[in-house]
Amino acid sequence: MSIRKRLFISNAAMIVMPIIIIVFIIFLLSMVYSNGSFIGTHFRQQWQNNDERTVELFNKLQKTASLNQEKFLNKDYFESLSEQLKREHVEVVIRKGNNVLFSSNQHISNGDLPTFGNEGYNPAGARVGEEHYSIRQHDFYFKDGIQGSIFLLDDSASFVKFARTFFPILFGSLILSLVLTNVFLSYIVSRSILRPVRQLSAASEKISSGNLNFTIKSKSKDELGQLIRSFDSMRAQLKESLEVRDKYENNRKEIIANISHDLKTPITSILGYVEGLQDGVANSDDKREQYLDTIRSKATYMNRLIEELALYSKLDVNKLPFHFxxxxxxxxxxxxxxxxxxxxxxxxxxxxxxxxxxxxxxxxxxxxxxxxxxxxxxxxxxxxxxxxxxxxxxxxxxxxxxxxxxxxxxxxxxxxxxxxxxxxxxxxxxxxxxxxxxxxxxxxxxxxxxxxxxxxxxxxxxxxxxxxxxxxxxxxxxxx
Missing domain, CATH: 3.30.565.10 (Histidine kinase-like ATPase, C-terminal domain)
Known part of the structure; x- marks a missing residue:
């Protein structure tokens, strides 16, 4: 895979992974309202069970507000209601005007409650201290014409409580997934790039120190893998060219040594016979003829040697033309x-x-x-x-x-x-x-x-x- 594709996939993964996680979170939240998962089923069952109890209690309170409002002024009624509320684990507040006639939770004040006219069910409800409650509200009028409201507060079925429990976990998972994805992909991509770079750096140092007796290999088929193979090919060609240069240098030295050796003997002979002629050693025609024949023979040998050397040199460097x-x-x-x-x-x-x-x-x-x-x-x-x-x-x-x-x-x-x-x-x-x-x-x-x-x-x-x-x-x- 090429580096361009690798970087493209890495960047795409950085974008796709958060989207997948966000979709997963939305899916989890949607399961709250479905019947197909453990969390949703558990939450919904708990909600439904509480609804059965609280709806029954809430209906009784509505019936009392309609038919027997005097009970809301009776302490004995409130005491029996408090005992029932302890068993149900819900809170009830009865308000007349701006005054709270009854509150099963002393921490709940009129300022925490919705105003008159918001009758119905509010799953987000109100926050009292560190607790969130879902609220059922029924508005009515007392016989003296003053506005009244009944509030049933349930913390066990509060959507806000559920969100406060699970949202930090999901948000933390999202951040952790982003960090781990980033670290993992960065490590994989950087390693695939830095490893061949280190190979090339080490190979360059060896070449700069004059060491060409090594090889670098790469199984990767990307651009850096091709670069490594090209670099090693260049190293091999450089090594071969240096070996050829050394070979030709040694050949040159050998040729010079051989030429010197092969020319020295006939030249020495020629000089000796020439000196013999000059000094009068050859004092007869036959002897002079013998000296001259020898000089001619040695000169002919030297001429042939030079011709053959010139011919071989041209053949060796492919400079001699052929006519086939x-x-x-x-x-x-x-x-x-x-x-x-x-x-x-x-x-x-x-x-x-x-x-x-x-x-x-x-x-x-x-x-x-x-x-x-x-x-x-x-x-x-x-x-x-x-x-x-x-x-x-x-x-x-x-x-x-x-x-x-x-x-x-x-x-x-x-x-x-x-x-x-x-x-x-x-x-x-x-x-x-x-x-x-x-x-x-x-x-x-x-x-x-x-x-x-x-x-x-x-x-x-x-x-x-x-x-x-x-x-x-x-x-x-x-x-x-």
Whole structure:
């Protein structure tokens, strides 16, 4: 539930709850006059029972006022009336003019009573001291023409007494309900808001102190829950970006260290041979030719190292453009092998090509894939430890991919090295640091990944190493 809906419901509850309680109070009061509840029934029964007694007594007093007014001047009559009133628990007052002829309650004075002309029943009645009475009044005239009134006062059936008993309880319940509703809803709403705020505050403090190794979670689907998930996503992305930055920084340091190491040896050799030429150590044409050949070889190695480093750097940051086209991979590799065949023969290396029949079109960048083949094949030639060396190229179909494998009969590599040979500057034998840049297979890996394929290596069952890579078929690359 969203915060907006939550606040709306909370505010609505603040209004609805008092209305419900007020309606409940009105319902209770209406039950006083109904027959369907305990309170109403009890009150009404008590009222009806009192009515039966008081109406009978009141009718007798009315009859006396009409037929035998002299009794109102008789003390014996008043004494018998007082005894009866004690049993009935009601009060009677007889007034003549402004004078009270008889009052069963000495605390009731003429000023507490209604004036002449208010004959009837008044449930609210009069208040005498701390007591409220319902009043029945009968007005008449004495034989001498003076106004007279009979009052029957009943405190047990007083509506005011009932109201004084129950209204404070109902009013207190109303106030208590309002307070508890307010406190409860405020606690629920504030907790649902403050808890994620505290989470975000604690997470911000951790980030400001450089700690990103934590997670914050929220099961809530409201705006704050979404904010927490976005904040944690931002934290994860920040952590990842810092890790990438550190990785690239370490890579940069490693590259600089490797470049320094790989360039130092040939530069030292070049300087040594140049000094030999300057000092006249090479005192014959053959020796000078030998020195110059060595200098040229070292310079060529340095130039190739720099070219491969530049190429790898562009591949690493995706700055090298690729021009893909649909090419028959069988004809492409066959043409390339014909180009390098003489060079391999000079190195006493035999090469063979095993392929599927027909043709299989793949999406490749011709120049980049030639670089891949060259790096893999001549890496095998470089580490070939027997003569004649043998290299076999094979091609197989794998669903929507074409698998190319380059196998040799060299020494292979250890199982641990199989996972590392595609890393930059990695050499299985550090003692052969001048034998290559250590970037050949790393460049091949980057190019194959840019083609959407995979590259991996495996040792042959008997001896040698096999390097495999896959290429995507083009739409018209079905084998025929």
């Amino acid at each position: 086209e649909s090419v028959d991979i069988l004809a492409f590799i066959k043409d390339y092998l014909e180009e390098i065949n003489e060079e391999l023969i000079e190195k006493d290396v035999q090469i063979s090509f095993n392929a599927i029949k027909g043709h299989a079109n793949v999406l490749i960048d011709r120049d980049k894939l030639i670089r891949v083949m060259e790096n893999i094949i001549f890496n095998s030639v470089k580490f070939m430890n027997k003569r004649p060396g043998k290299i076999t190229i094979s091609i197989r179909e794998q669903e929507n991919m074409i698998k190319v494998s380059v196998s040799d009969n060299g020494p292979g590599v250890s199982q641990d090295d199989l996972m590392s040979i595609f890393k930059r500057f990695y050499r299985t034998d550090p003692a052969r640091s001048t034998g290559g840049s250590g970037l050949g297979l790393a460049i091949a890996s980057q190019i194959i990944e840019a083609h959407g394929g995979e590259i991996w290596a495996e040792n042959m069952p008997m001896e040698g190493l096999r390097v495999n890579f896959t290429l995507k078929k083009s739409e018209d690359g079905n084998h025929e």
